[in-house]
Amino acid sequence: MELANRVKALTPSTTLAITAKANALKAEGHNVIGLGAGEPDFNTPDHIIEAAYRAMKEGHTKYTASGGLLSLKHAISQKFKEDQNLDYSPAEIVVGTGAKQSLYTLFQVLLNDGDEVIIPTPYWVSYPEQVKLAGGVPVYVEGKEENAFKITPSQLEQAVNNKTKAIIINSPSNPTGSLYSEDELKQLGEVCLKHNILIVSDEIYEKLIYGGASHTSIAQLSPELKGQTIIINGVSKSHSMTGWRIGYAAGNSAIIKAMTNLDSHSTSNPTTISQYAAIAAYEGTQEPVEEMRKAFESRLDTVYEKLIKIPGFTCVKPKGAFYLFPNVKEAVKLTGFETVDEWVSALLEEEKVALVPGSGFGSPDNVRLSYATSQEKFEEALERIERFMKNNS
Numbered sequence: 096m097e098l099a100n101r102v103k104a105l106t107p108s109t110t111l112a113i114t115a116k117a118n119a120l121k122a123e124g125h126n127v128i129g130l131g132a133g134e135p136d137f138n139t140p141d142h143i144i145e146a147a148y149r150a151m152k153e154g155h156t157k158y159t160a161s162g163g164l165l166s167l168k169h170a171i172s173q174k175f176k177e178d179q180n181l182d183y184s185p186a187e188i189v190v191g192t193g194a195k196q197s198l199y200t201l202f203q204v205l206l207n208d209g210d211e212v213i214i215p216t217p218y219w220v221s222y223p224e225q226v227k228l229a230g231g232v233p234v235y236v237e238g239k240e241e242n243a244f245k246i247t248p249s250q251l252e253q254a255v256n257n258k259t260k261a262i263i264i265n266s267p268s269n270p271t272g273s274l275y276s277e278d279e280l281k282q283l284g285e286v287c288l289k290h291n292i293l294i295v296s297d298e299i300y301e302k303l304i305y306g307g308a309s310h311t312s313i314a315q316l317s318p319e320l321k322g323q324t325i326i327i328n329g330v331s332k333s334h335s336m337t338g339w340r341i342g343y344a345a346g347n348s349a350i351i352k353a354m355t356n357l358d359s360h361s362t363s364n365p366t367t368i369s370q371y372a373a374i375a376a377y378e379g380t381q382e383p384v385e386e387m388r389k390a391f392e393s394r395l396d397t398v399y400e401k402l403i404k405i406p407g408f409t410c411v412k413p414k415g416a417f418y419l420f421p422n423v424k425e426a427v428k429l430t431g432f433e434t435v436d437e438w439v440s441a442l443l444e445e446e447k448v449a450l451v452p453g454s455g456f457g458s459p460d461n462v463r464l465s466y467a468t469s470q471e472k473f474e475e476a477l478e479r480i481e482r483f484m485k486n487n488s
C-alpha cells in the first residue's frame with residue numbers, strides 16, 4: 096500500500112537508530128548507559144497521584160469538554176497570573192495531550208501550504224516535522240555557539256519575507272539549555288511586531304532554571320507582544336508528569352477556538368484522569384517542583400566541570416532544562432572519525448554509552464547528553480567516554 100506523501104517527507108528520527116541499537120545491546124546483556132532521556136527521572140509527586148486516584152474513584156472517567164475541564168483552565172489561568180503576572184481567560188486556553196500535541200494542533204490551524212516558520216537552530220526535533228506536516232516550510236536561523244546558541248534580531252530580520260508566518264522561541268531550550276534574557280526577547284519581539292509574525296513561545300522548561308537566572312516569557316514584555324504570542328507549556332517537565340500527557344496553549348481566542356475545534360475531531364479531549372492530576376499539580380504544593388530543580392542544578396554543576404575536562408570537548412554552560420550540548424568536533428577529529436554520528440555509534444559499540452548526535456537537532460558538531468539520570472551513572476558514562484577517547488587516540 097502506497098503511503099501518503101506527507102509521511103514520506105518526514106525525516107526519520109536520528110535518535111531512533113541510536114535508541115534501537117542501545118536496546119539491542121541491552122537485550123544482549125550489556126551494561127548500557129543511556130543519556131538520551133528527555134524526561135525527569137523523578138516519580139510524579141504523591142499528592143498528584145492521589146488526586147488522580149480520587150478522581151477515578153469519584154467517577155471522573157468519562158469524556159470532558161474538548162479543550163479541557165473548565166476547572167483545569169482556571170488552575171492554568173491562576174498559574175499564569177501567579178508566575179508571570181499574565182491574564183488568560185479560559186477562552187484563551189486549550190488543554191492538549193502534552194505540549195507536543197498542542198504544538199501540532201497549533202501548526203495545523205495556523206499554516207497554509209508554503210507558509211514559512213522560522214526555527215532557530217539547534218532546535219527540538221519535532222518542530223520542523225510538525226511544521227512540514229501542516230504544509231509549512233521551516234526556515235532555519237543559526238543560533239551561533241559563540242552567542243550561547245541564541246539568534247540575534249539582525250539574523251531574524253534577514254530571514255523574514257512576506258511568507259513568514261511565525262517564529263518558534265524555545266527558552267530554556269532543548270537541546271542547549273540556553274535562556275533568552277528579557278532584553279534579548281524585547282529586541283526579537285520588536286522585529287516580530289514590525290513584520291506581524293506570530294511568536295510560538297515554548298516554555299515547557301520554564302521551571303528548570305539555574306545559576307540564579309530567571310525565566311521571562313516574551314508575552315510578559317508588552318500587551319502588543321502578548322497579543323502576538325501563543326504560549327505553549329505543560330506539566331511534563333515541571334512536575335515530572337511526562338506520561339500523563341497534559342500540555343496547553345494560551346493566547347488569541349480565535350486561534351484557541353480553532354485548535355479546540357480541531358482537537359474535537361482528533362483526540363476529543365486530553366485524558367480526563369490526567370486533567371484532574373494536572374489540577375492538583377497546579378493547585379497543590381509547588382515544593383516538589385523546586386526540589387527537583389535543585390537536584391538538577393546540583394547535578395549540572397558537578398557533571399559540567401567533569402565534561403569540559405574531556406579532551407576535545409567544549410560546552411556552553413546551560414542555564415536551564417536538563418541537557419548538556421557539547422561541541423565534540425575536535426574530539427571526533429582526535430579519534431580519527433569522519434562525523435559525529437560515526438563517533439556516537441562507535442562510542443555505543445565500544446563503551447556502551449548512548450548519546451544523541453546533534454545532527455537531529457540541526458547542529459552536526461554537537462551531541463546531547465541528558466543529566467535526567469543518576470549522578471553516579473552520568474559520571475560513569477563520562478569515565479567511559481574518556482576511556483574511549485584514550486583507546487582511539
Ligand code: PLP
Pocket residue numbers: 133192193194195196219265268269297299328329330331337340341342
Ligand atoms: N517542547 C520541548 C522543547 C520538549 O523538549 C518537549 C519534550 O521533550 C515538548 C515540547 C513536549 O512535551 P510534552 O508533550 O511531554 O508536554
